Every structure is written in C-alpha cells, then in structure tokens.
Amino acid sequence: GENVEQHPSTLSVQEGDSAVIKCTYSDSASNYFxxxxxxxxxxxxxxxxxxxNVGEKxxxxxxxxxxxxxKHFSLHITETQPEDSAVYFCAASKGYNFxxxxxxxxxxxxxxx
Amino acid sequence: ETGVTQxxxxxxxxxxxxxxxxxxxxxxxNTVSWYQQAxxxxxxxxxxxxxxxxxxxxxxPPRFSGLQFPNYSSExxxxxxxxxxxxxxxxxxxxxxxxxxxxxxxxEGSRLTVL
Numbered sequence: 001g002e003n004v005e006q007h008p009s010t011l012s013v014q015e016g017d018s019a020v021i022k023c024t025y026s027d028s029a030s031n032y033f034x035x036x037x038x039x040x041x042x043x044x045x046x047x048x049x050x051x052x053n054v055g056e057k058x059x060x061x062x063x064x065x066x067x068x069x070x071k072h073f074s075l076h077i078t079e080t081q082p083e084d085s086a087v088y089f090c091a092a093s094k095g096y097n098f099x100x101x102x103x104x105x106x107x108x109x110x111x112x113x
Numbered sequence: 114e115t116g117v118t119q120x121x122x123x124x125x126x127x128x129x130x131x132x133x134x135x136x137x138x139x140x141x142x143n144t145v146s147w148y149q150q151a152x153x154x155x156x157x158x159x160x161x162x163x164x165x166x167x168x169x170x171x172x173x174p175p176r177f178s179g180l181q182f183p184n185y186s187s188e189x190x191x192x193x194x195x196x197x198x199x200x201x202x203x204x205x206x207x208x209x210x211x212x213x214x215x216x217x218x219x220x221e222g223s224r225l226t227v228l
Contacts, residue, residue: 001172006155032215043117043203043219044156089155093215099146099169101217103155 002027004092006104013080014112021107023090024072030092033066033073034101038087047088048075080111117220119204125226126194134189134223136204144168144208145187146217147179150201162187191225199227 003026013019025033031052036044050057050064050073057064061080066073077084090104118137126132138145144163148156158171162181176192185206191198201224205217 004155034215034217036217036219041221043205043221044217045219046216049215091155099144099161099163100158100171101146101156102158103148105155106153 002030002092002094002102004090004102004104006090006107008107009105010108010110012110012112015080015082017080019075019077019080019084019109019111021075021088021090021109022072023074023092023104024070025092025102026071027092027094028068028071030094030102032093033064034091034093035062035064035075036089036091036103038089038106040086044089077109080109082111082113085109085111117204117206117218119202119220119223121223122221123224123226125228127228128194128196130194130227131190131192132194132225134191134202134204134225136187136189136206136220138185138187138204138206139218142206142208142218143185144206145181145185146205146207147187147189148203148205149173150203150222152200156203159189194227196227199225201225 006023034049038044063076087106091101093101146161147159150156160170165181180188201222203222205219
C-alpha cells in the first residue's frame with residue numbers, strides 16, 4: 001500500500017518567517033494530495049490540495065508544490081502568524097472517488113510572536 | 114449547515130470490552146469514513162461507507178466493524194478492546210457525488226482510552 005512520510009516532525013519559526021513542510025509518497029498511482037491543519041482538540045481541516053496534473057497551487061499565504069517524478073510534495077507558508085501554530089498533515093489518495101487517504105505523521109508548527 | 118458531530122467525546126473502557134462510537138455526517142453528505150489517530154500520529158484509514166455499504170477498508174482486523182444508516186449517520190464498533198486501541202477516532206464525511214472534490218470534513222473525534 002501507499003506510504004507517506006513527512007518531515008520535519010516539529011518546526012519552530014519566528015512570526016513573519018516562512019515555513020516549509022515536506023512529504024514523500026511511494027505509490028506512483030496516487031493522484032490527489034491534500035494538506036490538513038489540526039488545531040488542539042479539533043478534527044483536521046483541509047487548507048489546500050493539489051492534483052497530479054498540476055505542479056503548483058497557491059492560496060494567499062499558502063502554496064503547495066508537487067514533483068511527480070520524485071514523488072514528493074511540499075507545503076509552503078509565507079509570512080507566518082501565531083494563528084498558523086497547529087499540527088499539519090499531508091495525505092495522498094488515488095483513483096476516482098478518493099475513498100482512502102494515507103496521512104503523514106504530522107508536523108507540529110510553532111510560530112513564535 | 115450542520116457539521117460532522119461525533120459522540121461520545123471521551124470514554125474509558127477496559128480490555129476485552131466493546132465500544133460503539135457514533136457520527137452524524139454533514140448535511141448533504143452521503144459518504145462517511147472512519148480514521149484512527151494514535152497520539153502523535155497521523156490519521157489511519159479504518160473504512161468508508163457509501164449509501165449504507167462498505168466502500169473500502171484499511172488494515173484493521175474484523176473486530177472493527179461499522180454501519181451506515183439511511184440518514185447517512187454511522188457507527189463504529191470495536192469488539193474485544195485491546196490497549197493499542199486507545200486513540201482518537203475521527204469520522205469524516207464527503208459528498209460522494211459528482212463532482213468529487215476529495216475534501217474530508219472531519220468531526221472533533223471520540224477519544225477512547227482502554228485500560
């Protein structure tokens with residue numbers, strides 16, 4: 001089955017700096033790669049996603065890049081703010097109906113004011 | 114629009130007992146997935162239900178079972194509880210229709226502790 005690895009496990013940045021989280025996947029058939037943000041005591045919430053026919057996607061301060069050849073994708077957060085502090089998960093899925101997602105182990109991001 | 118709700122939020126069981134967790138899907142969603150999230154780990158797929166039928170299963174033993182009801186709410190049942198079953202159990206709903214966006218809408222989870 002698919003194996004998604006995520007690095008780093010913890011990341012501490014100063015407010016206003018950029019943060020980058022990286023993930024690799026093993027199944028070349030995976031074609032959908034979402035990123036979820038989980039705040040304490042809450043369920044994960046989708047923040048951005050990318051499909052395999054696109055190399056990059058941006059939404060305000062958040063961007064995701066995908067390298068299908070190398071089977072890795074990254075989350076980029078610019079101008080970080082304290083409210084960005086949370087645990088971030090990457091995930092991968094394949095097929096038409098995305099019925100199964102494989103999640104990375106998470107990155108705890110701490111943005112220091 | 115009502116989001117995904119799960120109950121109970123916390124519960125404690127002992128080894129060998131059975132547990133039932135409940136989930137109400139978001140309004141308009143007919144597909145429910147269950148995930149197990151161990152402490153400090155990412156969610157792990159248990160199974161998905163679409164229109165009351167199991168539509169995919171992860172690497173979990175048969176003592177993990179589920180149901181989906183005509184109103185698309187769902188239950189996760191775990192028999193013969195083991196210490197390693199201690200985790201946050203997340204329910205997520207999706208539209209399951211067209212277009213399929215892929216976005217999972219998660220509830221806040223049920224925290225199960227097995228002693």
